[in-house]
Amino acid sequence: MGALPSRFLQPITNRSARAAARGEGISLTGVSKTYRGRGTEVEALRDLNLDCPEGSFTALIGPSGCGKSTALRISLGLESHDGGTVRVAGKTPAEATRSGLTGVAFQDAALLPWRSVRKNIALPLEVLRRDPRAHEEQIAGLIRLVGLDGYENALPGELSGGMRQRVAIARSLITAPQVLFLDEPFGALDQIRRRSMNVELQRIWLETGSTALLVTHGIDEAVFLADRVVVMHANPGRVVAVIDVPFERPRTPDLFSMPEFHRLADHIAEVLHGT
Amino acid sequence: MAHEASRAGMIRNVVVIVALWEIIGRLGLVAGGALPAPSGILLQLWADRADYPQHVLATVSGSGLGFLIGNVVAVLAGLIFVLMPATLRLLRGVNIAIFALPPIAIAPILNLTLSGMAPRVTLAALGVYFVTMSATVIGLSQYDTRSGDVVRAYGGGNWMVMRLVRLRGAVPDVLSGLRIAAPNAVLGAILAEFGGGGRWGLGSYLLGSLGRGDPFRLWGIGLVATVIAGLSYAVFAIISERVLGTTRSVTLNTAIPAPASALSPIGRLALACGAVLLPFVAWWAFVTFTGVPDMIAKTPLGVIDYLFVGDQSAIARQKLIAALAETLPVAFVGMVCGLGFAFLLAVLAQMSPAVIRAVMPIALFTQTMPLVALTPLLVLLVGRGYAVTMWITISVTFFPAFVLLVQGISRVPQSVLDLPRAYGATAWTEMRKVSIPAALPYLFAATRLTVPRALLGVMIAEWLATGTGLGNLLNQSRGYLDYGMIWTVASVSVLLSVAIYYAVLEVERATLKRLGMQMVE
Numbered sequence: 166m167g168a169l170p171s172r173f174l175q176p177i178t179n180r181s182a183r184a185a186a187r188g189e190g191i192s193l194t195g196v197s198k199t200y201r202g203r204g205t206e207v208e209a210l211r212d213l214n215l216d217c218p219e220g221s222f223t224a225l226i227g228p229s230g231c232g233k234s235t236a237l238r239i240s241l242g243l244e245s246h247d248g249g250t251v252r253v254a255g256k257t258p259a260e261a262t263r264s265g266l267t268g269v270a271f272q273d274a275a276l277l278p279w280r281s282v283r284k285n286i287a288l289p290l291e292v293l294r295r296d297p298r299a300h301e302e303q304i305a306g307l308i309r310l311v312g313l314d315g316y317e318n319a320l321p322g323e324l325s326g327g328m329r330q331r332v333a334i335a336r337s338l339i340t341a342p343q344v345l346f347l348d349e350p351f352g353a354l355d356q357i358r359r360r361s362m363n364v365e366l367q368r369i370w371l372e373t374g375s376t377a378l379l380v381t382h383g384i385d386e387a388v389f390l391a392d393r394v395v396v397m398h399a400n401p402g403r404v405v406a407v408i409d410v411p412f413e414r415p416r417t418p419d420l421f422s423m424p425e426f427h428r429l430a431d432h433i434a435e436v437l438h439g440t
Numbered sequence: 441m442a443h444e445a446s447r448a449g450m451i452r453n454v455v456v457i458v459a460l461w462e463i464i465g466r467l468g469l470v471a472g473g474a475l476p477a478p479s480g481i482l483l484q485l486w487a488d489r490a491d492y493p494q495h496v497l498a499t500v501s502g503s504g505l506g507f508l509i510g511n512v513v514a515v516l517a518g519l520i521f522v523l524m525p526a527t528l529r530l531l532r533g534v535n536i537a538i539f540a541l542p543p544i545a546i547a548p549i550l551n552l553t554l555s556g557m558a559p560r561v562t563l564a565a566l567g568v569y570f571v572t573m574s575a576t577v578i579g580l581s582q583y584d585t586r587s588g589d590v591v592r593a594y595g596g597g598n599w600m601v602m603r604l605v606r607l608r609g610a611v612p613d614v615l616s617g618l619r620i621a622a623p624n625a626v627l628g629a630i631l632a633e634f635g636g637g638g639r640w641g642l643g644s645y646l647l648g649s650l651g652r653g654d655p656f657r658l659w660g661i662g663l664v665a666t667v668i669a670g671l672s673y674a675v676f677a678i679i680s681e682r683v684l685g686t687t688r689s690v691t692l693n694t695a696i697p698a699p700a701s702a703l704s705p706i707g708r709l710a711l712a713c714g715a716v717l718l719p720f721v722a723w724w725a726f727v728t729f730t731g732v733p734d735m736i737a738k739t740p741l742g743v744i745d746y747l748f749v750g751d752q753s754a755i756a757r758q759k760l761i762a763a764l765a766e767t768l769p770v771a772f773v774g775m776v777c778g779l780g781f782a783f784l785l786a787v788l789a790q791m792s793p794a795v796i797r798a799v800m801p802i803a804l805f806t807q808t809m810p811l812v813a814l815t816p817l818l819v820l821l822v823g824r825g826y827a828v829t830m831w832i833t834i835s836v837t838f839f840p841a842f843v844l845l846v847q848g849i850s851r852v853p854q855s856v857l858d859l860p861r862a863y864g865a866t867a868w869t870e871m872r873k874v875s876i877p878a879a880l881p882y883l884f885a886a887t888r889l890t891v892p893r894a895l896l897g898v899m900i901a902e903w904l905a906t907g908t909g910l911g912n913l914l915n916q917s918r919g920y921l922d923y924g925m926i927w928t929v930a931s932v933s934v935l936l937s938v939a940i941y942y943a944v945l946e947v948e949r950a951t952l953k954r955l956g957m958q959m960v961e
């Protein structure tokens with residue numbers, strides 16, 4: 166793992182202390198957003214409050230169309246918002262993304278089909294006008310981290326869906342992001358593949374120790390990975406509950422079959438379905 | 441496997457056609473030997489082998505340079521249009537005029553105002569501009585927004601998205617544009633040679649050989665021109681196959697995608713006015729900057745003066761109207777026949793795929809064959825009367841329309857085609873309910889796309905063969921040094937072509953809307 170950026174290897178305790186001091190992470194305060202089309206209006210978010218302390222892993226869960234992606238896209242400056250404030254690592258979304266503090270992986274891997282795995286992972290560096298050649302070692306390290314050794318020069322068309330998704334995860338880490346956004350990154354995978362990716366993601370996140378916000382509609386996934394599960398409801402999109410997940414890390418796949426796990430998952434399901 | 445089989449079938453058909461041709465040629469069955477046997481054509485080619493290199497070199501260098509310049513301009517223009525959609529609206533008039541202009545009509549003008557290789561290069565460049573430009577615009581517009589989001593998520597702006605995602609993403613479209621543009625460049629260069637009176641070039645060679653009417657040599661020149669055009673097509677077909685590992689359709693989307701815009705009504709009106717005026721401004725600027733005397737080079741006002749104010753204006757009007765009266769009916773009837781025939785055959789072919797396999801190779805062959813090379817051959821076959829004009833028009837409209845229609849109908853899912861049959865429908869009902877409605881939008885698209893070609897075909901036939909109509913008026917005016925008339929014919933034929941294009945577009949919109957169908961872009 167010597168190939169990874171030094172930030173990745175800082176002890177977690179160290180970082181949390183620093184986080185507390187500077188109050189960095191992700192914070193959305195009173196954010197509202199209405200999409201206006203031709204004669205139609207969709208109120209996607211109303212007075213949304215979301216706080217992710219630095220170094221924490223937050224899962225955002227809710228029915229489809231409740232505004233999860235919208236919240237994430239607003240945090241990345243991909244979408245404008247009508248009211249409220251958004252801070253990412255203490256900065257506005259535009260500043261944070263431009264300074265390379267963020268990383269992102271979407272539901273679709275969205276790899277450029279004409280670029281090899283290596284070059285796809287290097288894409289954020291090029292956008293940030295950093296020299297990809299100076300990061301060759303980090304790229305090789307990340308490819309190893311996501312278990313794609315030997316596929317450095319493969320094109321996306323030659324990879325399976327799961328492998329493409331792992332490339333997207335590696336790409337989201339190449340800038341050594343302080344804040345990591347994941348929008349249903351495993352949505353396209355089958356249940357078995359998804360479980361093993363959850364385990365891998367936890368390992369990667371523990372090594373990097375960034376602030377993570379994972380959008381998902383899988384309760385299992387949210388409980389397995391997150392420190393806190395934020396539940397949203399739709400029409401308009403809003404946060405209805407924040408539930409702490411007390412399990413020790415690193416969590417192992419055994420957790421999926423433990424009674425405590427199921428009790429918590431059932432509780433979240435109740436909140437989610439509003440019963 | 442099916443692909444292999446159909447390719448084998450194609451090859452078999454080509455072999456059968458060539459063999460039949462040889463037999464017919466040997467026996468002199470068509471028009472008293474006007475269709476010579478392939479073997480005879482090859483022998484004549486060998487006999488003329490000393491002449492060809494210089495002619496071929498002249499044509500290839502002219503069209504090659506024009507191809508290069510035209511495509512560089514086209515790709516840059518496409519890029520600007522996409523980055524600033526208002527410019528696309530503003531230049532719409534110029535773009536449509538370039539798309540619709542019959543190259544033969546402006547060949548004499550280019551020969552009057554430019555010298556040396558410049559007319560060939562310009563006409564070749566004009567021939568490729570529209571195709572490549574629209575391919576670039578389409579390629580750049582239809583990019584994967586999800587990849588765009590990744591770039592934006594790292595603070596990348598429009599230019600970064602363009603550089604990292606859209607430019608490379610447009611390469612397949614641009615390549616397929618280049619593929620279709622390449623034969624156009626060859627046609628443009630040959631047409632410019634026609635009116636240029638230069639010594640070298642296949643166009644000059646063809647013109648020089650026309651008087652002797654030697655079928656073997658004319659066919660030889662025609663075949664060489666076709667081979668050059670076909671090779672240029674093949675080169676880009678191979679490149680794009682290498683780059684993409686996929687093939688694309690042979691026809692190209694030539695509609696300009698309408699940019700979404702939030703302009704005020706006044707802004708829109710200003711852009712529309714600008715779009716109409718710009719072609720005339722460009723014409724004006726061209727005349728001014730080439731520095732050719734007023735006597736020879738006419739501005740738009742000069743043409744109006746010639747046609748409506750000057751002493752000879754009444755005679756000029758009379759000549760023009762007489763020529764139009766000869767050209768338009770023939771062009772119209774020819775187009776209707778060609779399109780109708782294509783429509784019928786495409787719908788019928790739905791029931792017997794063998795028809796498609798038989799007609800497709802010929803269709804593709806004539807699409808790459810430069811029109812100028814085809815005309816003398818048709819003259820040999822059917823003589824110099826109206827028939828040749830008719831045949832030219834039919835052939836230039838029939839084949840592209842057939843290709844487009846067959847592709848259109850084949851997009852209808854088999855399940856839809858099977859449904860009426862499952863309910864025991866007769867072949868006629870099935871055709872009425874499914875095939876014809878499916879083909880209709882493509883018939884309109886084909887009409888729009890073939891209007892300029894039909895007009896070009898008629899004018900070439902008139903110039904070279906029949907001695908009637910607009911084409912002949914243009915040729916005669918060159919001889920009489922009647923500069924006003926040359927400019928008049930050129931501008932009238934471009935205006936006419938644009939007007940017909942828009943007329944078809946309007947009918948198409950109204951009809952398809954009434955039938956609740958989608959336009960084929």
Ligand SMILES: Nc1ncnc2c1ncn2[C@@H]1O[C@H](COP(=O)(O)OP(=O)(O)O)[C@@H](O)[C@H]1O
Nearest residue numbers: 200202207209228229230231232233234235236
């Ligand atoms: N670009 C857009 N234009 C209009 N409406 C949108 C757009 N994007 C999302 N929406 C609407 O906003 C709501 C929230 O969408 P989204 O954030 O994608 O939900 P989720 O990710 O939770 O499934 C939905 O009702 C959706 O239809």
Ligand SMILES: [Mg+2]
Nearest residue numbers: 233234235348
């Ligand atoms: Mg979503």
